[in-house]
Amino acid sequence: MNSFNNNVRRDILKMIHGAKSGHPGGSLSCVEILSVLYNKVMFVPPEWKKSPDFQKRDRFILSKGHASAALYSTLANKGFFAHDELFTFRKLASRLQGHPSTRLGLEGIEVSTGSLGQGLSIAVGIALALKLNANSAKVFVLLGDGEMQEGSVWEALMSASHKKLDNLIIVIDRNKLQIDGDTDDVKSLEPLDKKLQAFGWECMEVDGHNEDELENAFNVAKSSGVPFAIIANTLKGKGVSFMENNVGWHGKAPNDDELKRALEELNA
């Protein structure tokens, strides 16, 4: 496994273990998506506001804010802030809040999220503003598949195609699980691709753990004339055998022994 992704996964597990709380499943499922975005697709200077090119940065919104551990560890491994700070995650007075917050000035955090179903509408606002400002930056949003059940997501999807926001690209982390079980049992999304297309979006389905497929999809997305959705098929808990595809690991911290076993697997 790619060492960047492996480091991110190890950090996610250590952070959640240290906080005795957090969301391993949905964090581990989006590691490759974030990795490709931050390493290959987006322009985002780790110097953040200190960069002279700050305004040109591509915007990233983690709409599924509970995957904060994945975003924080990706950012730290890219040098946005000190790696040590990761282990203040979810503790009193930390800049690494349980769900991303812009209040504490953490480098790399574009908007505050955590209440599901709001990130895409915020992204539409940002995309509109970028167009008004003749700024060619793109807006990337990561959504959970369960999150797609929120009606507001579909309001935003409609707005984006209505406004022809070709600067907006979303990724749906299609790990097929939410909290109460399989997304298709709780409230089915299918046929997801056809629904998105019917809402005026171009759509592509990829293996969300295959970096080449992801990178290719982003390249296609960037040159699309309409808003673009990537359905990334993933495994919740990817990389740790006992967490994979196991709904019980949505929002639970590994204990000492589980952390040890998980890290051993990632070392192998």
Place this chain on the structure above:
Amino acid sequence: MLKKTLEIKSPRNAYGETLVELGAANKNIVVLDADLSCSTQTCKFQKVFPERFFNSGIAEQDMMCTAAGLAAEGKIPFVSTFAMFATARCLDQIRNSICYPRLNVKIVATHGGVTVGEDGASHQALEDISYMRSIPDICVIVPADYNEVKQVVKYAAEIYGPVYIRIARTSLKSVFDEDKYIFNPERAVKICEGSDVTIVTNGETLCEVIACAQMLKDKGISAEVLHVPVVKPFLAASDVIESAKKTGMVITVENHSIIGGLGSAVCEVLSQNLPTRVLRIGTPDCFGQSGEQRSLLEFYGLTDKKLCENISRYLEKR
């Protein structure tokens, strides 16, 4: 009325268990949840009555109005999710589709207050009582422990009309004896008599206040503790006024913003009937943050020790 030995029990379990009892007794009871059925414990009802359980998925607003529809056809829906999403997310739905038509919907929200813990501000409902209290025709209840939750949930099923019940995430000391305590929506529960100061509280902070009153006693301060589970309609007003008459000093304590909740309800009643100095303790005008439950309670001055410290300092200065 009060328990001698304090067992720690989960108020959320009390909710789930009571739903099953209610469901067995009345076929019109239906339950809705939005992908948090294990957290809210509505999963207990789902197991026994799957055909009367509806999971809306992560779609709280949809769920709230679906409950309105079920109620319009004579069902008695219990709707659950976290207090943040039940109230803030669905305020318009609750106001316009449930309370305005005065439909028989019971909103039972868990994870109220800062004790949501590590999830942080986005999940900590510090304003839910304030939102709910400002809507006409809804009854707002903040029960304090396992035994009281059971009675309050049954009471909600018995009365007609919208009800909001806020339940803590935390497992709490059981204060009330299940055989001797009888929930009365019209009264304040006098936990202990006192003469120097009246402390009014409810919900999760009751057990902290009880311990605090003991600490104050050791310092020579005699506190009268009132538990007021029903914040609206505020029928316990006369009990609060009577106690304030005696002590001349009132302090409110709640795991909620000092704006719009129990503290405000007490101030509204006293200012009209018996102008009295009131110190409101709760979260100040601020958002919450991530942290371990107990350290957050301490940070916001809501543990027994912090309450005792702050209250005695306040009384000294007076």
